[in-house]
Amino acid sequence: MAKQESKQLVTAALRGAQAKKAENIVVMELPPESSAFTDYFLVCSGSNPRQVQAISDEVEESLSKLGAEPNHREGYNLAEWVLLDYVDFVVHIFSENARKFYDLERLWKSAKRITESDLKTAPARKSPSRKSAAKSPTKTTRKAAVKKAPAKRATRSASRTKKA
Numbered sequence: 001m002a003k004q005e006s007k008q009l010v011t012a013a014l015r016g017a018q019a020k021k022a023e024n025i026v027v028m029e030l031p032p033e034s035s036a037f038t039d040y041f042l043v044c045s046g047s048n049p050r051q052v053q054a055i056s057d058e059v060e061e062s063l064s065k066l067g068a069e070p071n072h073r074e075g076y077n078l079a080e081w082v083l084l085d086y087v088d089f090v091v092h093i094f095s096e097n098a099r100k101f102y103d104l105e106r107l108w109k110s111a112k113r114i115t116e117s118d119l120k121t122a123p124a125r126k127s128p129s130r131k132s133a134a135k136s137p138t139k140t141t142r143k144a145a146v147k148k149a150p151a152k153r154a155t156r157s158a159s160r161t162k163k164a
Helices: 003-019 049-065 096-102 116-120 130-135 139-163
Strands: 023-029 040-046 072-074 081-085 089-095 112-114
Touching: 003 023, 003 040, 003 049, 003 089, 003 116, 040 049, 040 096, 049 081, 049 089, 081 096, 089 096
Parallel strands: 040 089
Antiparallel strands: 023 040, 023 112, 072 081, 081 089
16 A cells, blocks of 8 residues: 555544544554554544444444455454554554553654644655666667567577578
């Protein structure tokens, strides 16, 4: 999934959590050097099991409308810690006590906390370096290579028939 698409889905999850009055919503961008298994965490809390489940339902429904389904879902029935794994980002919905106990924000303190406006901004495009541009063939070069290849094959087969 493209980085920008991930940001759009995280934004939708964030809005779903906000719609059900999730508390202390934090979005963390995990550092690539940490060998993290995902790019983002969305962490929030509900004040009781029913609210935790309602937040989970709303997040799933919001993302389902965009065509995203969780790869893994865990903890819904107990509603102490609901985990929704969308591969490129993971939504963690805690009860207040479970959030204090597990303290993901402390465990992932190297992660950058980002805001909803950070999710909306497009990443700056890198201009291709001359070195990489020189190595990658252009479309016209590829077409020329394809046109030349059959001609060589025809020449080889013609020379074989002349020898025989």
